[in-house]
Amino acid sequence: MENDKSALKQLLESGEFRRGDDPGRKTVDKVFDARTLDAIYEVMKRFRVDIIDYPVSTGKESVVFRAVIKKKSIAIKIYKMSTLGFNSVREYIEGDYRFEKEKLSRNSLVYVWARKEFINLKNMEERGVKCPVPIGVHKNVLLMQYIGTTLKPSPQLRNVGHELVANYFFSAMKQYKKMVEKCYLIHADLSEYNILCYRNNSYIIDVGQSVPITHPMARDFMKRDINNMIVFAKKMGISQSEIEIPEFYYNWPDEPKKLIRK
Numbered sequence: 001m002e003n004d005k006s007a008l009k010q011l012l013e014s015g016e017f018r019r020g021d022d023p024g025r026k027t028v029d030k031v032f033d034a035r036t037l038d039a040i041y042e043v044m045k046r047f048r049v050d051i052i053d054y055p056v057s058t059g060k061e062s063v064v065f066r067a068v069i070k071k072k073s074i075a076i077k078i079y080k081m082s083t084l085g086f087n088s089v090r091e092y093i094e095g096d097y098r099f100e101k102e103k104l105s106r107n108s109l110v111y112v113w114a115r116k117e118f119i120n121l122k123n124m125e126e127r128g129v130k131c132p133v134p135i136g137v138h139k140n141v142l143l144m145q146y147i148g149t150t151l152k153p154s155p156q157l158r159n160v161g162h163e164l165v166a167n168y169f170f171s172a173m174k175q176y177k178k179m180v181e182k183c184y185l186i187h188a189d190l191s192e193y194n195i196l197c198y199r200n201n202s203y204i205i206d207v208g209q210s211v212p213i214t215h216p217m218a219r220d221f222m223k224r225d226i227n228n229m230i231v232f233a234k235k236m237g238i239s240q241s242e243i244e245i246p247e248f249y250y251n252w253p254d255e256p257k258k259l260i261r262k
Helices: 005-013 032-048 087-094 109-126 162-183 220-235
Strands: 051-058 062-069 072-078 133-139 141-145 194-196 201-206
Touching: 032 072, 032 133, 032 141, 062 220, 072 109, 072 162, 087 109, 109 133, 162 194, 162 201, 162 220
Parallel strands: none
Antiparallel strands: 051 062, 062 072, 072 141, 133 141, 194 201
């Protein structure tokens, strides 16, 4: 097996994605530059990934693929090296005490972002918040639980049938409250796009930008998260009187750690 190179490794060594004036940076569809292909190859070896299948989600900053390890579906999230804006994400890192010693550069930013999402997911999973269970991370490639069936991934909250949306909405709000009070994390981009609905439970996803409650902007991010959800609820015919707004929305303490309930 050691001498039997994968198609991916052969492609890397062929020089197809390298050029002399800008080594390692030529991009195909803004996802598979040479550095990313190298990271994927390493991930496939390290975690014994059998297949990287089809994309289940595409966005400006990342693409998520279904993959297989020992006949079990997983998700692989690949952060695009060329589109993650330095100035647009640095505020989510620089105010985070966990990364205060990181020396950020345009080259290292994506790797820090991937690691940050892995750490946030790990925190959430360990404290009982519904989210994709993290498996591992290497450079700009994150492995995590695949949420969905063998036929298709779970829908986002915005795509759930009208008869089910209220139940999934309330489930999402419950998970968000737990995320703040038990993980001490603020999502900082919560909306109907960042919630997956599966078997009567809502799963919070896309937590790379999520910050601890001690972040200077934590309260503002929290307000924005909940306001986004209130706006969505109104669109779906859910009245605000039905929504259980967390106490911390109205009374954010001077010392945020007081949110911790013993």
